[in-house]
Amino acid sequence: MEFSSGRARLKLGRLTGDRRELYPHSLQFYLEPPTENISLVEFESFAIDRLKLLKVVENLGVSYVRSSDTYKTKLENELRKLKFPYKALAEDDYEARRKDHISHFILRLAYCQSEELRRWFLQQEMDLLRYRFNELTDSLRQKFLEHVNLSFEAVSEDLKSELANELYASTPGLSMIKVKEQMFYKVGLADAVDLFRARRVFIKDGFAYVPLKEIDAIVLNNYRTKLSKALALTARSLPSVQSDERLQPLLNHLSHSYVGPDYSVQRNTGKISLEQIDALSVKSYPLCMRQLHKALRDNHHLRHGGRMQYGLFLKGIGLTLEQALEFWKKEFIRGKVDADKFDKGYAYSIRHNYGKEGKRTDYTPYSCMKIIMSNPPSQGDYHGCPFRHSDPELLKQKLQSYKIPPSGITQILELVKGMHYQLACQKYFELTHDVDDIGFSLNHPNQYFAESQRLLNGGRELKKELNSENSQQKSNSQESMNSSSTPTSSNTTADAELEGLEAYFTED
Numbered sequence: 294m295e296f297s298s299g300r301a302r303l304k305l306g307r308l309t310g311d312r313r314e315l316y317p318h319s320l321q322f323y324l325e326p327p328t329e330n331i332s333l334v335e336f337e338s339f340a341i342d343r344l345k346l347l348k349v350v351e352n353l354g355v356s357y358v359r360s361s362d363t364y365k366t367k368l369e370n371e372l373r374k375l376k377f378p379y380k381a382l383a384e385d386d387y388e389a390r391r392k393d394h395i396s397h398f399i400l401r402l403a404y405c406q407s408e409e410l411r412r413w414f415l416q417q418e419m420d421l422l423r424y425r426f427n428e429l430t431d432s433l434r435q436k437f438l439e440h441v442n443l444s445f446e447a448v449s450e451d452l453k454s455e456l457a458n459e460l461y462a463s464t465p466g467l468s469m470i471k472v473k474e475q476m477f478y479k480v481g482l483a484d485a486v487d488l489f490r491a492r493r494v495f496i497k498d499g500f501a502y503v504p505l506k507e508i509d510a511i512v513l514n515n516y517r518t519k520l521s522k523a524l525a526l527t528a529r530s531l532p533s534v535q536s537d538e539r540l541q542p543l544l545n546h547l548s549h550s551y552v553g554p555d556y557s558v559q560r561n562t563g564k565i566s567l568e569q570i571d572a573l574s575v576k577s578y579p580l581c582m583r584q585l586h587k588a589l590r591d592n593h594h595l596r597h598g599g600r601m602q603y604g605l606f607l608k609g610i611g612l613t614l615e616q617a618l619e620f621w622k623k624e625f626i627r628g629k630v631d632a633d634k635f636d637k638g639y640a641y642s643i644r645h646n647y648g649k650e651g652k653r654t655d656y657t658p659y660s661c662m663k664i665i666m667s668n669p670p671s672q673g674d675y676h677g678c679p680f681r682h683s684d685p686e687l688l689k690q691k692l693q694s695y696k697i698p699p700s701g702i703t704q705i706l707e708l709v710k711g712m713h714y715q716l717a718c719q720k721y722f723e724l725t726h727d728v729d730d731i732g733f734s735l736n737h738p739n740q741y742f743a744e745s746q747r748l749l750n751g752g753r754e755l756k757k758e759l760n761s762e763n764s765q766q767k768s769n770s771q772e773s774m775n776s777s778s779t780p781t782s783s784n785t786t787a788d789a790e791l792e793g794l795e796a797y798f799t800e801d
Contacts, residue, residue: 316390318433319378320425322441322516323397323523333539336399340547342375343396347417352734354420355708355716360427368424378425402540403547405528413712415520419513426509431476434505443515445478448502453477456495456502463495464504476505484511556609556658556739565611567620573610577745579738580679580721581664582606584691588675593628598668598676602659604646609658609739614647660737661715680705680714697724 349371357364372379377396378389397418404414429437438444453460453473461472485501487510488494494501503511535541565573574586585603589595595603600621607617621643622635630639641650648655661678670677679688685706692702701724708717719735722728726748735741 316387316394318437318440319386319390319393320422320429320437321394322519323394323401324519326398327395331395333543336395337543339392339396340399340403340543342377342392343400344547346371346375346377347400347414347421348734348736350417350420350424351413351713352716355711355713356730359420359423365424365428379428400547401524401527402531402534403544405524405531406544409712411521411524411528415517415524418520419517422516423509423513426512431505434508438508438512441512441515443484443512445480445484445503445508448477448479456497459495459497460502460504463492463502464507465493467504472504478503478505478508480508480511484515487511487514556737562611563613563616565616567612567616567623570607570620573742576749577742579718579741580691581677582738582742583695584679585675589624593624594630595676596674598670598674600642602664602676604643605656605658606738606742608646608656610742614644614649617643617647658737658739661718661735664738665714678714678718680709680717685709692721695725697721 350368353359353364353367357367369379376389377393378386400414404410426434426437448456457469457472460477461467461469464472467475479500480503482489482496482499482501485494485503488503488507489496489501493507494503496502535544570586571590574583578586582603585595585599585606588599589603604617604621607620612620618640621639622632625635625639626632644650646656664676665678665681668676670682679691683691688709689702689706692705697705701720705717705720705724708714708720715735718741719731722731722735722741722745726745728748731744733740733744735744
């Protein structure tokens with residue numbers, strides 16, 4: 294993949310036309326990497342849009358049954374909104390297919406860097422392919438199978454009639470009428486092993502007789518194998534890619550990228566008093582910040598990782614610089630730090646946090662992905678994500694102490710077990726706010742706080758109010774997302790500068 298200016302890209306398009314022959318189908322296994330020129334701006338925007346899409350796929354996959362109409366409708370709307378292919382019959386969606394192709398390979402580069410990242414990327418891509426494959430018509434599904442060299446032999450009508458009783462008895466969910474209507478394929482057992490184990494197909498002479506509606510299991514198994522190998526190969530060649538100084542910051546940022554609103558500028562600045570913080574920590578803090586606040590009150594001290602994470606969060610919810618200095622100083626001098634040591638050792642770093650010292654950068658509160666993916670806590674630390682970094686038994690005890698009902702704790706621990714840490718935090722929000730569905734994807738601790746305050750200050754019953762406000766909230770949320778979908782480069786710069794800020798926090 295090469296990079297050029299946007300103007301050069303347009304010139305290339307005029308010279309060579311749409312090149313629709315590159316994408317004969319709206320669906321593919323992404324076997325061949327793109328070779329065309331692409332601008333860095335387009336590289337970044339494609340990657341962010343696909344990351345948004347995969348986040349939605351993850352959220353919907355946990356919240357709804359994948360075959361349900363709600364799941365399909367919401368995912369189609371997201372594909373349409375982000376301009377990815379969503380209708381297989383469309384003949385004029387070349388740009389959408391091109392975006393789909395290129396964006397997959399960009400995220401493949403970003404998400405091959407660790408086993409955890411590879412596992413997440415593989416799961417979301419498989420769920421996306423499953424949805425899109427099942428939306429194909431029978432004829433287009435057959436064309437796609439041929440396109441990816443899965444040309445299974447179709448069972449003739451005569452043979453199907455001869456085996457009708459066996460097919461009916463061996464294929465759950467199909468009536469005799471459906472058996473006669475459904476197309477069947479002869480598939481080698483090696484390709485149909487999952488269906489064979491689940492006793493969902495008829496076996497004869499070393500072949501599984503697979504109905505068209507079940508063929509997606511074979512397609513997904515084949516896709517998983519190919520993509521797993523491709524991710525492993527990409528990881529091996531990553532050093533040569535990272536040597537490109539244009540790509541390295543982008544790829545590193547994408548793997549723990551936040552694509553929502555920027556909370557460095559807070560409209561509530563100065564509206565929160567220090568006396569309110571203890572009550573707010575119980576009512577409106579996400580679990581990570583509630584944990585940090587409690588540790589600070591108990592120990593009158595936080596190590597530098599905790600001060601970074603909690604300090605920027607407090608800035609994001611509206612504490613002014615003067616309030617932050619007063620808050621930290623009052624707490625620290627209750628411990629082993631006297632006022633003079635605080636002024637010399639800690640006050641500078643707090644002012645630096647607010648852009649009043651050093652490079653005068655306005656630092657941004659940490660997103661969920663940054664907290665989850667970077668700087669894991671060690672012994673004596675309280676920062677990080679409790680859903681990601683806590684022992685499950687300790688997490689269970691903590692949730693019990695916060696009066697989370699046993700059924701809710703079970704749901705949260707199941708999400709944690711599946712590595713859906715942000716969804717576990719969403720469930721925590723729902724349980725602590727007595728709502729059935731928060732109606733948004735949770736991606737930032739300050740978003741958690743803002744949405745909590747919005748609900749608690751509504752003055753009406755939360756469950757009734759939530760449904761009436763969801764549409765407006767989603768609209769507002771999308772506007773914020775659209776307004777902040779391009780500053781990834783500036784955020785990357787800020788991430789780099791944060792390393793400088795951490796130097797000021799090294800004194801414990």
